[in-house]
Amino acid sequence: MRIIVQKFGGTSLAEPRGRMQAARKVIEAIHRGFSPVMVVSAMGRKPQPYATDTLLSLLEDIAKEVDVEPREKDLIMACGEIISTAVMAQLLKTLGIKAIALTGAQAGIITTADYGNARILRIDTEYLLYLLRQGYVPVVAGFQGMAEAVPPQVHGDITTLGRGGSDTTATALGAALKADRVEIYTDVDGVMTADPNLVNDARVLSRLSYEEVSEMAHQGAKVVHPRAIEIAMEYGVDVWVKNNYSDHPGSLITSQELLSPEERERITAITNLGSIAYLHISVQEEDKPYVEVEIYKMLGKLRVNAYLTSMSSDRITFAVTRQNLWKVRRLLDSVVVPVWKGGKPRLYLFDTGSDRMSFLIQREELMKLQGSAEVEVIPVEIMENTSLVSVIFSQPYLLQKVMVGLLSVLDKEGISFIQIADSHLSASVLLNDSDAPRAIRALHKEFSLSQI
Amino acid sequence: MVQRFEKDSVVSEIECRRGYTCVKVRFKEKSEVGKILGALTRAEIHFTIPKIHENSLNFVLPQREEEKALEVLKNLGYNPQLLSGCSLVIVYAPDMRNLFGIMVQILEAMLKEGAEVLQVGDAYNSVSCLIRDEKLKDTISALRETFPNTAIKCEFS
Numbered sequence: 001m002r003i004i005v006q007k008f009g010g011t012s013l014a015e016p017r018g019r020m021q022a023a024r025k026v027i028e029a030i031h032r033g034f035s036p037v038m039v040v041s042a043m044g045r046k047p048q049p050y051a052t053d054t055l056l057s058l059l060e061d062i063a064k065e066v067d068v069e070p071r072e073k074d075l076i077m078a079c080g081e082i083i084s085t086a087v088m089a090q091l092l093k094t095l096g097i098k099a100i101a102l103t104g105a106q107a108g109i110i111t112t113a114d115y116g117n118a119r120i121l122r123i124d125t126e127y128l129l130y131l132l133r134q135g136y137v138p139v140v141a142g143f144q145g146m147a148e149a150v151p152p153q154v155h156g157d158i159t160t161l162g163r164g165g166s167d168t169t170a171t172a173l174g175a176a177l178k179a180d181r182v183e184i185y186t187d188v189d190g191v192m193t194a195d196p197n198l199v200n201d202a203r204v205l206s207r208l209s210y211e212e213v214s215e216m217a218h219q220g221a222k223v224v225h226p227r228a229i230e231i232a233m234e235y236g237v238d239v240w241v242k243n244n245y246s247d248h249p250g251s252l253i254t255s256q257e258l259l260s261p262e263e264r265e266r267i268t269a270i271t272n273l274g275s276i277a278y279l280h281i282s283v284q285e286e287d288k289p290y291v292e293v294e295i296y297k298m299l300g301k302l303r304v305n306a307y308l309t310s311m312s313s314d315r316i317t318f319a320v321t322r323q324n325l326w327k328v329r330r331l332l333d334s335v336v337v338p339v340w341k342g343g344k345p346r347l348y349l350f351d352t353g354s355d356r357m358s359f360l361i362q363r364e365e366l367m368k369l370q371g372s373a374e375v376e377v378i379p380v381e382i383m384e385n386t387s388l389v390s391v392i393f394s395q396p397y398l399l400q401k402v403m404v405g406l407l408s409v410l411d412k413e414g415i416s417f418i419q420i421a422d423s424h425l426s427a428s429v430l431l432n433d434s435d436a437p438r439a440i441r442a443l444h445k446e447f448s449l450s451q452i
Numbered sequence: 453m454v455q456r457f458e459k460d461s462v463v464s465e466i467e468c469r470r471g472y473t474c475v476k477v478r479f480k481e482k483s484e485v486g487k488i489l490g491a492l493t494r495a496e497i498h499f500t501i502p503k504i505h506e507n508s509l510n511f512v513l514p515q516r517e518e519e520k521a522l523e524v525l526k527n528l529g530y531n532p533q534l535l536s537g538c539s540l541v542i543v544y545a546p547d548m549r550n551l552f553g554i555m556v557q558i559l560e561a562m563l564k565e566g567a568e569v570l571q572v573g574d575a576y577n578s579v580s581c582l583i584r585d586e587k588l589k590d591t592i593s594a595l596r597e598t599f600p601n602t603a604i605k606c607e608f609s
Contacts, residue, residue, distance in 0.1 A: 117550075120457040172457060218549070218576035226576070230546060231458065289568070293559050300553020309555065310503045311572045312510075400493040403502070407486030416482070420502050423575035 001132060003179040004034040007041075007142065007170035010051065012185050012244040013084055014044035021244050023091050025185060026137060030097070034180065035132045037173055038099075038139045040088055041166040042080025052080045052143075070115035074144075074160045078103070081141035081166070089139045099137040102128075103158070104169065105146030107138065111159045113147035118159035120145060120168070123176035140173065142166025164225020171228040175235035182237055184224055185244040190251030191216070191223050193449040194270045198437050201450035204248065205268065209256040212268045212394055215425040219390040220273030229253065256394075266394050267402060267447040270440050271426075273388040274433060275322040278308065278418060280381040281332075283348065285314040287339045291348055292316045294337045302327050308388070308421055308430060319430070322384065332380055334358035336366065346374045352382065386418060387436040390428040391443060403427040409446045415439050461547040463554070463599040468592060468606045469542070471515045474535040474570045474582055475499075477525060478508045485509050488528065495524045501573035501580060512540065512571055512582055538570060539588045542580045543595070549576050561594035562587075 006029060008022045022038075029036045046053035055076050059068045085101035092099035108124035131138050143165030147156040161168050167184060174182035188196065190204040191213060210233035217226040224241060232239045232253065242250035256264055283291045295316060299306050304327055306318035320328050332350040339346045347366055351359055366375045391402050399422055406427050410417055415438060419430040431439060444450065477488055485502075488509055492499055497520060502511040513521055515536055525532045543558055545551055558579055562569055567587035573580040583591055592604060 119460065122457055168458075176457070227458075227547070234459070289559075289563050293556055293563055296556035296559060297553065300556050303552045305549050305552060306555060307549065307574050309572050309574050310505070311569050312505045315505070399500070400489070400498060404486065404490045404493045407489060411483060411486050419504055420485070422500060422502065422573065424577070 001035050002033060003037065003132065003177045004029050005037045005039060005170050005174040005177070005179050005182045006185065007039040007166055007183065008088075008185045008244060009166065010041040010044055011187055013040060013088070014048060018244060019088065019091055022088065022185065023095055023097075025183075025244065026092060027095065027097065030137075036137050037128065037132070037177065037179070038088060038092075038137060039142045039166060039170045039173065040081060040084040040139060041142050043084050043087070050080050050083045052077050055079050071157055074115045075158050077160050078141065078144040078158045081143050085139045085141045092137055092139070097137055098135050099139055100131060101139045101141075103141050103146075104144035105156070105158065107140040107173070109145035109169065109172070110156075111145035111147055111161070113150075113157065113159065115157075115159055117162035118145060118147065120161070120172050121148070123172060125176050128173075128177065140169065142169040144169075164227050167225040167228035168231065171232040171235075171237055171239060174237040174239075175231055179237065181240055182232065183240045183242055183250075185242055187243065187245065189243045189246060189248035190241045191221075191253070192269070193452055194440055194444045195221075195272065198272075198440050199270075199444045202444065203450055203452050205251050205452065206249070207252045207254065207259055207263055208268060209259060209264075209394065210253060211256060211425060212392060213253050215392050215423065216269055216271055219271040219392065219423075219426055219428065220388065221269065221271040224253065264394055265398070266452070267398070267449065268392045268394055270443045270447075270449065271390045271392060272436050272440055273390070274436065276308075276319050276386045276388055276430065277322050277325040277328075278319045278383040278386050278430060279317065279328070281316040281350065281378055282314055283316065283378060284346070284376070286341075287346060287348070288314055288316065290339050291337050294335075295332075298331055298335060299328065302331060304328060308419060310419070319386070319388075325382070325384065329354065329382075334362075336362060344372065344374050346376055348376050348378055350378050350380050352380045383418065385433040386430050387433050388421070388428050388430050389436055389439050389443070390426040391447065392426050394425065396424055399427055405446060406443065409442050410439060413438060413442045415442075459546055461545065461550055463543055463545045463551075463602050465544045465603045465605060466592065466595050466599065467540075467542040467544065468588060468604070469540045470585060470588070470607070472512050472538045472540050472582060473515045473518045473521075474510065474512055474538050475521065475525075476508050476510050476533040477530050478532075479530075488525070488530070491524050491528055492521060495520055497521050497524065501571050501582070503571065503573075510571060512538070535570065537585045538582050539585050540580055540582055541588070541591060541595070542578050543599070544578045546577055548574070548578065555579060557598050558595070561598045562591055565590040565594045567591045
C-alpha cells in the first residue's frame with residue numbers, strides 16, 4: 001500500500017470551488033495508485049462562520065472580561081476542523097469515493113495535556129491502517145488530538161496543537177503511517193524565492209532542504225510550519241508544497257543529501273519578518289546587568305519573547321513583535337526596578353512616552369524618596385515600524401559573503417538599516433517597514449534569484 | 453505505533469567553544485559597516501554575531517584570525533579594540549522563540565558566576581553568548597544547574 005497524506009488549508013476549503021479542487025486532488029492521487037489520507041483545516045478565516053477564530057468568539061463574546069478556560073477553548077477551537085472533515089467526506093462520497101470523517105482522537109493522535117499548544121506523544125495507527133486497507137479515504141481533522149485520560153476520566157480531553165497545527169498533523173501522520181509523501185496544498189505554486197506579491201519574477205524552488213525551509217519559515221516566509229518540518233526531518237518524510245488551484249509540480253522538501261550540488265550550495269530566498277518593534281533602554285553601566293535580567297524576567301512572565309538582543313555596556317536592546325508591544329509598554333510603564341549594592345538604593349522608572357498613567361503616579365510618589373534613594377527616570381526609545389529582511393542560504397560558510405552582498409545592495413539603493421543579525425543559514429537587516437519592499441526586490445535581483 | 457512522537461520544546465544542548473576574540477570598531481557613519489565587513493570577507497576572515505551600536509560595530513572572530521583582522525582594519529584607517537581569550541557558549545533549543553524567559557535563565561546563570569556577556573546573538577534555535585575564558589568553567593556549571601540533563605559539548609581549539 002502506497003500511502004499519501006494530503007493536507008488542505010483553510011483558504012483552500014473556504015469556498016465550494018476550492019473544496020471541489022481538493023476533492024479532485026484526492027481522486028487524482030487514487031488514480032496514481034496511492035491510498036490517500038486527507039488532513040483538513042477549518043474552512044476560511046474570521047469572520048467566515050466556521051473559521052477557528054469565529055468559533056472562539058462565541059465563547060469570548062459571552063463576557064469579554066472573563067477569560068475562557070483553556071480546556072473549553074480547545075474544545076471549541078477543534079470544531080472548525082471537525083466540520084471540515086464531515087463536509088469533505090460527504091463531498092468525496094457524492095463523487096463516488098469511500099470516505100470517512102475522523103477527529104484527531106479517532107485518528108489515534110494522542111497528545112500532552114498542554115491545551116492550546118499540545119505536543120504529539122504517539123499516533124495509534126491501527127484504525128487508520130484498517131480503514132485504508134478497506135479502501136476508505138480517512139478525512140482527518142488537523143490541528144487536534146486527545147490527551148490521555150486521567151482517572152476517573154474515561155476519555156481524554158480534546159487538545160489543539162497550536163500554530164501550524166494542521167501542517168504538524170500532516171507530517172506526523174506521514175511519519176507514523178510511513179507514507180510515501182506528504183502534500184501540503186496552498187494557494188501558490190510552491191515555496192518561492194520571495195513573496196510574489198512583492199517580487200514579480202519570484203520563482204518556485206523545485207527542491208529544497210528541510211533546513212532551508214525551516215530557516216525561511218522562522219524568518220517570516222509563509223511556507224510550511226517549522227514544527228511540521230522538524231517532524232518531517234526527524235522521520236525522513238518527503239514533503240511537497242503544491243497549489244490547490246493548479247497542476248504545477250510544486251516544491252519538494254527533502255534531505256540535503258538528495259539535492260544536487262548546485263542546490264546544496266546556493267542563495268535560496270529573500271524573506272521578510274514584518275511588524276517588529278525595536279527598543280533601546282539606557283541605564284547606568286554598573287546597574288545594567290541587574291536591570292537587564294529584571295526586564296527579561298518580566299517579559300518571560302508575560303510570555304513575550306525578546307529577540308535581536310544586543311549587548312553593550314550601558315544599553316539594553318531588544319525586539320518584540322508589534323502585537324506584543326502594548327504589553328511591553330504597559331509593563332515598562334508600571335514597573336520599578338530597584339538596584340541596591342550598599343549605600344543609597346537606585347530606583348529605575350521607565351518612560352515609554354505613551355500609556356504613562358502608572359509611570360506618572362509612581363514618579364510623583366518616588367520623587368518624595370529623593371535623598372534616601374536615587375530615582376532614575378529612563379526614557380525608552382521605541383522604533384515601532386521595523387522589518388527584518390533576510391537572505392536565506394544553504395551552507396553556513398556563505399554567511400560572510402552574503403552579509404557583505406546584502407549591505408552593498410542597501411548602500412547602492414540608499415536604504416539605511418538599523419541593525420544586522422546572522423543565524424545558521426541567514427543574514428538579516430532590520431530596517432524601516434517602508435523600505436522593506438524595495439530592499440527585497442533589490443536583493444532578489446542582486447542574488448539572481450529569478451534565474452534559479 | 454510511534455512512541456514519544458514530538459520532541460519537547462526544551463533546551464537540547466549546550467556547546468562551548470574556546471579561542472574567540474571580541475572586536476569593537478568605532479565608526480563615524482553607519483554606512484561604513486559594509487566597507488568594514490567587506491574588507492574582512494575579502495581577507496577570508498570569519499566574523500560572526502555582528503552588532504551595530506551607536507558609534508561602533510562589534511563582532512566575534514576566531515582568535516587565530518585576530519592578527520589578520522587587525523591588519524585589515526588598520527589598513528582601512530581604524531583602530532579597533534580587541535579582547536582575546538574569549539569563549540562562545542551556545543544554548544540550543546528547537547523552538548527557542550516559544551521558550552518564554554529562556555534569555556533570562558541564561559543571563560541569570562552567567563550573572564551568578566560574575567560572567568560578563570560581551571556579545572550575544574539569538575536565533576530561532578540558539579542563543580550564543582561570548583564570555584571570558586576564565587569564566588567558562590563556572591558558567592557551564594551554572595547552566596547545567598539551570599538546564600539539568602542537558603548534553604554539554606565542549607570544543608577546545
